[in-house]
Amino acid sequence: MKHRIIIGVTGASGSLYARKLLQMLFTIPGELHLVISDMGWKVLTHELQAREDNFSQFIQSLTDDSTHAANITIHDNHDLFAPVASGSFRTSGMVIIPCSMKTLSAVATGCSDDLISRAADVTLKERRPLVLVTRETPLGLIHLKNMCAVAEAGATVMPASPGFYNHPDSIDAMAEHMVGRILDQVGINLPGMARWGD
Ligand SMILES: Cc1cc2nc3c(=O)[nH]c(=O)nc-3n(C[C@H](O)[C@H](O)[C@H](O)COP(=O)(O)O)c2cc1C
Numbered sequence: 001m002k003h004r005i006i007i008g009v010t011g012a013s014g015s016l017y018a019r020k021l022l023q024m025l026f027t028i029p030g031e032l033h034l035v036i037s038d039m040g041w042k043v044l045t046h047e048l049q050a051r052e053d054n055f056s057q058f059i060q061s062l063t064d065d066s067t068h069a070a071n072i073t074i075h076d077n078h079d080l081f082a083p084v085a086s087g088s089f090r091t092s093g094m095v096i097i098p099c100s101m102k103t104l105s106a107v108a109t110g111c112s113d114d115l116i117s118r119a120a121d122v123t124l125k126e127r128r129p130l131v132l133v134t135r136e137t138p139l140g141l142i143h144l145k146n147m148c149a150v151a152e153a154g155a156t157v158m159p160a161s162p163g164f165y166n167h168p169d170s171i172d173a174m175a176e177h178m179v180g181r182i183l184d185q186v187g188i189n190l191p192g193m194a195r196w197g198d
Helices: 015-025 038-048 055-062 101-109 115-125 141-152 171-185
Strands: 004-009 031-036 071-076 093-099 130-134
Touching: 004 015, 004 038, 004 115, 015 031, 015 038, 015 055, 015 093, 015 171, 031 038, 031 055, 031 115, 038 055, 055 071, 093 101, 093 115, 093 171, 101 115, 101 130, 101 141, 115 130, 130 141, 130 171
Parallel strands: 004 031, 004 093, 031 071, 093 130
Antiparallel strands: none
16 A cells, blocks of 8 residues: 655744655655644745745645656645544554644643644554654753653654764755655655665
């Protein structure tokens, strides 16, 4: 079965990781359900200097006929009637990238008042892979306790900490390797990913 992945984008720094993850997923077959928070969109437009008026236009700008192999649906973060809000809608997992400390706390406490936190809650209760790509540093005790709580509940906390052992020659290469490691967590092996020992 092809993958069906939920991608949540929140208002932490690190929007380039979200862009890279999407660009890489758009090139392979599969079903993608995208949700961006209000602050996610504001931080993304600031960091990536996006000129598009909304997330749908931004997604369109990342796709073209040759790379657009995936089946993409964009959901409103305020729409708790969306399919991904229910456990009966089967998915292969969810990635929140980047994941703010606010959304981390919502997942840690089960306070699901937007679609991203609700879909994450559902992903955990259905025992599906949930990856939270955090960026915050340094981490306060509340952040660490929330990370412990979500890890105990089955999530993978994956700080955006790119490695240097592959001698990356650009920010893009660092982001690409990070995204490859994130996709490993949801069972997607992207062709061409540089791996230690290969
Ligand atoms: C430019 C900018 C960068 C931010 N970076 C972070 C960050 O790295 N980590 C974080 O937890 N919050 C960060 N924030 C704050 C979040 O956007 C804020 O807590 C927001 O309420 C998160 O909401 P959301 O999780 O619904 O997107 C940043 C805000 C701005 C304006």
